[in-house]
Amino acid sequence: MIIYFQKAVRDLRANLFLNTVTVITIALSVLIFSAFMLFFVNADGFLRHWIADMRIMVYLKPGVQPETVDRMKSRIENLPGVRKAEFISKSRAMDRFRDQLKRQSSLLDGLRENPLPESFEVRMDITARGWRNIEPVAREIESLNGVEEVEYGQQWVGRFIHVLNLIRVAGYALGGMFFGAAVFFVANTVRLVLYSRRDEVEIMRLVGASEGFVKDPFYIQNLIMGTLGGLLGITILYFGYRFIAANVAAELSTVSFQLIFLPFRISLGILLGSMFVGWLGCFISLRQFLKT
């Protein structure tokens, strides 16, 4: 195995230009794919953050009896995806309104009676199931006796998720295309190297070198190139992320949401993927070349 590794390193040096171009191609593919992944990770994070803050406002008809309110509360809390239903009395609603108005709260002093309705503030689970349930839950609540109106931001979330899904599909498609392109490029590089060394390969096979002796250095070489390409792509992405995070941080300072880099598991998955690209390109070429 040490001999195979030494041969692989020697061959990498011998075809330095070709191998460098291959590493850069893999790195670019990894960079584009992982940039999409980074976007999704942060978009998902943002969505979760937003969902955590999302609520359904249930406004009650005037004069609903306290026992009806209790019954409604327990029925709402038993609905799927509902985390908590908090009753907001008229006076509490007014206090909140005053707090929100802050210095303009004196405007409310002229009111003879509290016009705000009693309501429930319903919070959903911070899961994908939670936001998907929001519409049926809202409809269910709307059908309850004593409910005047239900408000929620489902349409906005729906559109956001829809756009996110479109980008995700585009990302997978682009990732797939770049994966294919990278495999194709690696396969061609290996083919060129094999072609330039066909005499050597032929001699090795004629003298009884095992398939492993002929092939393994190529596989090791391409696994090394895949690893280098993957590391290079992720490193470039990291610096890009640092740059963007530093510039966007100021914009996001009003929101408690923070940009994050790719989690270790995803980075490792991408790295293994780029190693697989190297291996697969090599596999395809060797199979074609050594068949002849």
Added chain:
Amino acid sequence: MEVFEKPSAIIQMFHVSKRYSAKAALVDISLEVADNEFVFVSGPSGAGKTTLLRLLYMGETATTGQIVVDGLNLSRIARRRVPFLRRKFGIIFQDYRLIPSRSVFDNIALVVEAVGTKRQLIRKTVMSLLRTVGMEERWRALPLSLSGGEQQRVAVARAIAGDPKIIVADEPTSSLDHDSAEIILNLLKQYHQRGATVMIATHDTELIRSTGGRVILLKEGRVDAAAHLPAGTS
């Protein structure tokens, strides 16, 4: 893979034919080569000498017929076992087939490594082989800086590097001058005396006469005649 009981004949061919699309390269060849025999395969260009040798180490596969080499039936050998068959052979080509970008040392080390020699022994083995063919001084040289005779000596060293049982040489001296040809032939004779079987394809009748040994004469892909010539026959 079918393994026969080891015969005294190291090579056996039974009704072997080889076709390249419409052209028949070999037709119904049956022959035997005894262990430790020195055999010439002769005939004019295009008679099928090279094809016959290539069939033995599975450089080609026979269209019909059976070939048995050292107890291995080549028509039943698994693909993964082919390298083990080839290690029984040392192959010498007319055009040397040395890797031009690698030094003399590396050209031989490639084979020494390929047959699984331990790392610590590679250098010692290669230098010993180069000494055998009188090329130890030129171990660093690139093949193209050597004369034809020197390149063929390196090719002989490479052929015997895996300590093969059978040497097949395809026109090994045809592009060499008389002295170089004699050196190569002597090296092959030495290796034969150590117990190897040697098969040389050549159309050089002078070489056959001066060396002696069994001659298998091919003509248009068929065995035309087989004879045993003592050395120095005129």
